[in-house]
Amino acid sequence: MITRPIIALDFATVSQVDAFLSTFNGESLFVKVGIELFYQNGPAIVTHLKQLGHDVFLDLKLHDIPNTVQRSMKGLTALEVDMLNVHAAGGQDMMEAAMEGILSGTPTGKKRPKLIAVTQLTSTTPLAMQQEQLIAVPLMESVIHYAKLTQLAGLDGVVCSALEARKIKENTGKEFLCVTPGIRPTGTDVGDQKRISTPAMAKKEGASYIVVGRPITQADDPLAAYRTIKEQWNGVDK
Ligand code: C5P
Numbered sequence: 001m002i003t004r005p006i007i008a009l010d011f012a013t014v015s016q017v018d019a020f021l022s023t024f025n026g027e028s029l030f031v032k033v034g035i036e037l038f039y040q041n042g043p044a045i046v047t048h049l050k051q052l053g054h055d056v057f058l059d060l061k062l063h064d065i066p067n068t069v070q071r072s073m074k075g076l077t078a079l080e081v082d083m084l085n086v087h088a089a090g091g092q093d094m095m096e097a098a099m100e101g102i103l104s105g106t107p108t109g110k111k112r113p114k115l116i117a118v119t120q121l122t123s124t125t126p127l128a129m130q131q132e133q134l135i136a137v138p139l140m141e142s143v144i145h146y147a148k149l150t151q152l153a154g155l156d157g158v159v160c161s162a163l164e165a166r167k168i169k170e171n172t173g174k175e176f177l178c179v180t181p182g183i184r185p186t187g188t189d190v191g192d193q194k195r196i197s198t199p200a201m202a203k204k205e206g207a208s209y210i211v212v213g214r215p216i217t218q219a220d221d222p223l224a225a226y227r228t229i230k231e232q233w234n235g236v237d238k
Contacts, residue, residue: 002234005199006057007226008032008181008213012040014048021052023223030055030082032211046079055082057179057211061118063087066097073101073115081113083179085159088117088146095153114156114177119146122161122182122195140164144171151176157208162197165205174206181211185229188215199233 009031011017017037021029031054037045038060049056058081062069069086076084086098099115106112119142120129126139135142147158147168157177160168165178180202182193190196191214202210210233219225 003209004030004055005183005216005226005229005233006030006032006179006209006211007216008034008059008211009049010034010036010213010217012036014041014045017045017049020217020222021054023221024226025223026053028053028055030057030209032057032059032213034059035061043079046081050080057081057083057085058113059085061085061087062098063090064094066094069094070097070101073098074105077102077105077113080110083114083116085116085118088119088150088158092149092153095150095155099154116157116159116177116179117146117150117153117155118159119143119150119164120160122180123192125194140167144168147172147176159211161195162202162205162207162210163195165202165207169206177208178206179209179211180207181213183210183212183215183229185215185232189218199229203233203235 007029009017031049033046033056046056046058058076062072086095095117102112102115120139129135129139143160143164144167148171150158151172159179161182162180165180168178182196183199183202184190184196185198199210212229216222216225
């Protein structure tokens with residue numbers, strides 16, 4: 001499957017986003033709006049990006065009681081985003097409620113956004129998971145457990161490390177989406193990420209989409225960095 005790398009727009013202001021996007025000469029991108037940008041600029045940033053012709057993954061990682069998540073998802077769906085997410089740790093009922101919210105918020109005749117769940121953050125180490133979350137099983141087992149729970153709840157896939165994608169697909173099927181952040185081309189700064197992978201390795205391991213932030217947003221030449229990563233991810237520059 002040929003897909004565009006999803007660019008994480010981890011900026012504080014709309015003008016920073018616009019300055020960054022201006023280097024792409026109007027090319028239609030798949031961008032990710034996370035909590036930094038959304039909390040400081042509100043839903044208007046999403047409307048703005050959609051009007052510019054970009055696909056939007058609204059990465060707000062909802063984790064609350066089912067009723068609250070359902071109602072929030074219904075509202076977010078009205079923004080006509082392409083992908084939304086929750087934390088799998090919120091449980092099956094919460095994930096089902098999230099999907100109900102999406103289905104009820106999608107206007108008739110429109111495609112509903114994909115809904116995926118975060119398993120374990122790619123910044124979480126096995127030691128931190130065991131000591132801080134008191135999860136005694138190996139990290140991979142926890143990730144697979146969450147992935148199966150996500151599938152049982154009727155969601156489209158998970159956010160996970162590329163290093164986990166193959167095992168997840170083995171346990172859920174090839175249609176189940178594995179959206180993988182923690183992507184670092186060889187030679188780039190790792191930052192706070194722990195379970196990282198190169199774009200090519202992510203492809204080999206069966207990732208459905210890669211999410212790339214700082215290796216593109218902080219690059220001296222973001223367009224060149226995007227093109228290189230896209231090429232490494234798809235094998236060809238498309
Ligand atoms: O800059 P970098 O490439 O590390 O950005 C990764 C993006 O993916 C960030 O926006 C981060 O919030 C997001 N993310 C992640 N790990 C997850 C879920 C989302 O890094 N499990």
